[in-house]
Amino acid sequence: MKAVHFGAGNIGRGFIGALLADAKFDTVFVDVNQELIQELNEKNSYTVELAGTGEAETVTGVSGLHSQADEEKVVQAIVEADLITTAVGPHVLAMIAPLLAKGLLKKQGTANVIACENVIGGSHILKKHVWEALTEEEQHQVNQKIGFPNAAVDRIVPDQTNDDLLTVKVEPYYEWVVETKDIHGTRPDISGITYVDDLEPYIERKLFTVNTGHAATAYLGYQYGYKQVKEAISDDAIKEKVKGALSETGAVLIEKYGFERDQHHQYIEKIISRFENPDLLDEVTRVGRAPMRKLSKEDRLVKPASEFTALFNETPSHLVEVIAAALQYDVTSDQEAVQLQELVEKEGPVEAFREVAELEKDHLLVKAVQEQLQ
Ligand SMILES: NC(=O)C1=CN([C@@H]2O[C@H](COP(=O)(O)OP(=O)(O)OC[C@H]3O[C@@H](n4cnc5c(N)ncnc54)[C@H](O)[C@@H]3O)[C@@H](O)[C@H]2O)C=CC1
Numbered sequence: 001m002k003a004v005h006f007g008a009g010n011i012g013r014g015f016i017g018a019l020l021a022d023a024k025f026d027t028v029f030v031d032v033n034q035e036l037i038q039e040l041n042e043k044n045s046y047t048v049e050l051a052g053t054g055e056a057e058t059v060t061g062v063s064g065l066h067s068q069a070d071e072e073k074v075v076q077a078i079v080e081a082d083l084i085t086t087a088v089g090p091h092v093l094a095m096i097a098p099l100l101a102k103g104l105l106k107k108q109g110t111a112n113v114i115a116c117e118n119v120i121g122g123s124h125i126l127k128k129h130v131w132e133a134l135t136e137e138e139q140h141q142v143n144q145k146i147g148f149p150n151a152a153v154d155r156i157v158p159d160q161t162n163d164d165l166l167t168v169k170v171e172p173y174y175e176w177v178v179e180t181k182d183i184h185g186t187r188p189d190i191s192g193i194t195y196v197d198d199l200e201p202y203i204e205r206k207l208f209t210v211n212t213g214h215a216a217t218a219y220l221g222y223q224y225g226y227k228q229v230k231e232a233i234s235d236d237a238i239k240e241k242v243k244g245a246l247s248e249t250g251a252v253l254i255e256k257y258g259f260e261r262d263q264h265h266q267y268i269e270k271i272i273s274r275f276e277n278p279d280l281l282d283e284v285t286r287v288g289r290a291p292m293r294k295l296s297k298e299d300r301l302v303k304p305a306s307e308f309t310a311l312f313n314e315t316p317s318h319l320v321e322v323i324a325a326a327l328q329y330d331v332t333s334d335q336e337a338v339q340l341q342e343l344v345e346k347e348g349p350v351e352a353f354r355e356v357a358e359l360e361k362d363h364l365l366v367k368a369v370q371e372q373l374q
């Protein structure tokens with residue numbers, strides 16, 4: 001079996017690539033990092049270390065292509081692929097879509113495209129961008145043979161500090177959930193995938209617990225002066241606030257999906273313990289990256305906070321505190337943080353928040369953030 005995976009970064013190599021290799025796929029990684037591509041083609045393998053266990057896995061059957069310089073080869077690889085996956089970041093999906101469209105158009109048999117990004121409906125977002133690159137007739141042709149099932153991916157893979165460029169250290173835990181309804185042909189035979197009929201409860205539980213909790217730890221940690229996530233979460237004051245924020249998202253999730261309360265709180269505890277892994281060096285600036293995306297209306301802070309407000313007619317004080325901390329996140333090496341701070345400087349933090357989160361002026365959440373910032 002053959003796979004093409006866009007994005008040979010942390011999650012690409014450390015999670016998706018490893019699970020594809022376990023399922024006996026040969027994987028072509030498509031990236032823009034020439035150094036990574038060269039290494040992949042020289043070694044055709046790399047190591048995945050499981051943090052805190054001393055265990056490691058060798059991933060074989062891999063190679064690399066550049067998404068611009070090797071365009072024709074990428075198209076050919078897509079033509080031959082049984083499965084196409086991505087882990088490039090939500091904003092990059094639009095950039096890879098034209099090339100993906102070219103390859104999909106030339107394919108003969110059925111295949112599936114699975115976006116493995118931290119966003120709700122990632123594969124559908126990618127499909128929308130692919131559609132923009134095709135005529136109506138071409139869309140029809142591609143629709144007959146290609147599925148775009150949505151997915152949720154969960155594994156903490158920090159930025160890497162190894163001497164070897166390809167080696168990647170990951171947490172042992174992982175979860176890859178794929179929605180069955182949009183799959184074309186047979187389901188990819190990958191034992192690491194959990195197939196579900198309805199992804200929504202899974203992706204929301206994951207995004208509004210793992211990612212909300214992580215973002216809360218990062219923004220509060222940055223505010224308190226911590227560099228590493230594990231340092232931030234071992235500060236009791238931060239941990240209590242993170243737990244508070246996750247109780248609020250938990251209240252929304254329990255109300256919406258009927259999760260059992262005690263089980264959900266055990267899930268929260270388990271997630272927090274993953275942030276504490278002493279063998280994971282994970283900087284608050286990686287987890288807090290792209291604060292404008294993280295403050296957008298469908299993402300991990302504002303969506304559960306506005307749903308909490310609507311459901312319970314009160315504002316979630318811990319999430320509001322995290323949102324206020326995110327508005328003060330001024331990391332100069334982060335393009336979105338710089339852009340956010342420029343907006344804060346120009347419009348003031350409350351108006352900046354309202355604009356980024358696309359909320360009405362009189363929304364209770366806007367008022368609560370205003371009070372928090374006073
Ligand atoms: N790192 C993690 O723990 C997790 C990350 N994710 C999601 O996975 C996605 C990727 O995240 P990471 O792997 O952490 O980021 P990363 O920055 O390590 O990897 C992204 C890769 O995409 C490549 N890329 C950028 N533009 C490209 C283009 N036009 N064509 C092909 N490749 C391109 C980059 O060179 C890089 O190698 C994000 O959506 C993230 O939210 C999801 C779960 C866990």
Ligand SMILES: O=P(O)(O)OC[C@H]1O[C@](O)(CO)[C@@H](O)[C@@H]1O
Pocket residue numbers: 118153154155156157210211212214215286287288289290
């Ligand atoms: O990848 P994003 O959406 O910028 O957010 C970082 C988050 O993604 C992860 O890398 C994996 O879920 C978490 O470590 C963190 O919560």
